[in-house]
Amino acid sequence: MNDDYYDLLGVSREASTDEIKKAYRKLARTLHPDVNPDPEAQDKFKKVSQAYETLSNPDRRRQYDMGGGPGMGGFPGGASFDFSDIFDMFAGASGMRGRGQGPTPRQRRGGDVLRRTQVSLRDVVFGTEQEVSFRTAVGCDRCQGSCCEPGTSPKRCSNCSGSGHVQKVAQSLLGQMVTMAPCPVCGGHGDVIESPCTQCSGHGRVPSERTVTVRIPSGVEDGTRIQLRGEGEVGEADGPSGDLFVELSVTDHDVFVREGSDLVTRLSIPMTAAALGASIPLETFDGERVVEVEPGSQPGEEITLKGLGITPLRRATRGDIRVELDVKIPTRLDEEQRDLLEKLASVRDEEKPAATSGRRGHTMFGKLRDRLRER
Incomplete structure (x- = not known):
């Protein structure tokens, strides 16, 4: 006993083409083999697809309504069946269609560049500017990023008519399926460069040495990375530039060690100075200062010089210098x-x-x- 196509789709005999299409798409979402592996669902999907192919075609629908009966459609007989109406319901097909919507631009973002540089503790205290040189890619001054020899321009690809993609037809159990693939002639760009620039070989950029001035704020730490947007490699075909990252390495200082925002040093004084007190000069990053040692000072005591340390990042108040006393006791006496x-x-x-x-x-x-x- 043959199934009624209108009943299979759940529509009336007066349904419009849009209503038939909507009903079919709704059923396909639940019956398609990629969604429902049940053999009964697959069998019903074939019948529903046959019904849709017949009723969505005005001539075939007219013949069916006049008594032509089931089987008028081309699905069971192996004729082509276009699944484009339901491609974008399934990940694989929708991905192929998305790639075929237009040519791929030649422009690509340039890569990021990482360089390491050393800074002194004085630079950490006050901040500084430093020049950083590195090898990178810069825009081609001959073609100005067009990738073509001066006076020429890309030509529309004749293989894909400038669309950047071509259709591929594959046979399946459900009939012929049409997919999209990048054009093998133009690589998906939609045009062909017949005369590449002789200086950049058609890339729109060339290797070069660059020097960039980097502003290093006060308070940076060892390993801090400073990002300079757009100072990295120039992209192909005049594409946007990548970023430059400068990683800082803080060198050791002969006198001071950093502890947070403070600078710490050890001051060796004789036993008599600790007992009697003394005024001892100390060279700091702000010039010479005097360390006042109180009479009776003990080994390990700290003396603070306010506001002579490091200004932390995003703060305005400097830390201190902490002076630890190291009292030297003589080992040889006359x-x-x-x-x-x-x-x-x-x-x-x-x-x-x-x-x-x-x-x-x-x-x-x-x-x-x-x-x-x-x-």
């Missing part, structure tokens, strides 16, 4: 020096220092005297 220290120990009643818990119980002079007596 007789006069020893007598003086022993007299001082006697005056301070430190000839026999009392033991206290922990190493910090010894006074500075008591430790010095013990060390001398051990010799």
Whole structure:
């Protein structure tokens, strides 16, 4: 018993062509073999497709309505069946159609460039500008990025008529399927360069050495990357340029070490300066400053010089310089020096220092005297 095509599509006999097409697309979304692997669904899809092919064609529909009956359509007989109406419902077909909508531009974005450069700690404190040189691609000055010899221009591809794609027909169980592919003659561009530029070989760019001035802000850290947009490689065929990334390497300093926004240094002073106090000059990045050592300063104590450190990124307040005191105790004394220290120990009643818990119980002079007596 033959199926009624109108019943298969779920439309009335007075349905318009658009209504028939809409009904078919709705059924195809659920019955197509790529969506529904059920054998019964596949069988029904064939019948629905046959019904659609017949009723969507005015002549075949007229013959069917006049009693021509099922089988008037070309699907079962192996004639061509155009699935373009449902291609964009499935990923593979929609991707091919998308690529065939127009030629591919020759222009391509240029690549990014990474260069490394060294900066000093002084540059980190105040910021600086530095020139960075690198090998890259620049626009061709002969063809101005057109890729053609001066006086010539690309010609429309005769193989694809400038569309950039060609049709391919493949046989399948459901009939003939039409797909799109890039034109093999023009590479999908839609035109052909018959006279490429002799300077850039038809690429629109040439290798060259460039020098760029990089502004390095204060507060950068080792490994910081600075991005300069549009300063990288020029793209092919005058395409947009890539970016330049400059990675910073901060060199070690002889005096200071960075800790956050502070600069830290160690100041070695004699035992007498720690005991009596002293004013000691220190060369900083802002010029010479005086470190005031208070009488009785202990080893490891810190003295802060405000506002002479680093200005962190995106902040306006500079850090400090922290000076750690390293008190040097003499290891060799002559007789006069020893007598003086022993007299001082006697005056301070430190000839026999009392033991206290922990190493910090010894006074500075008591430790010095013990060390001398051990010799």
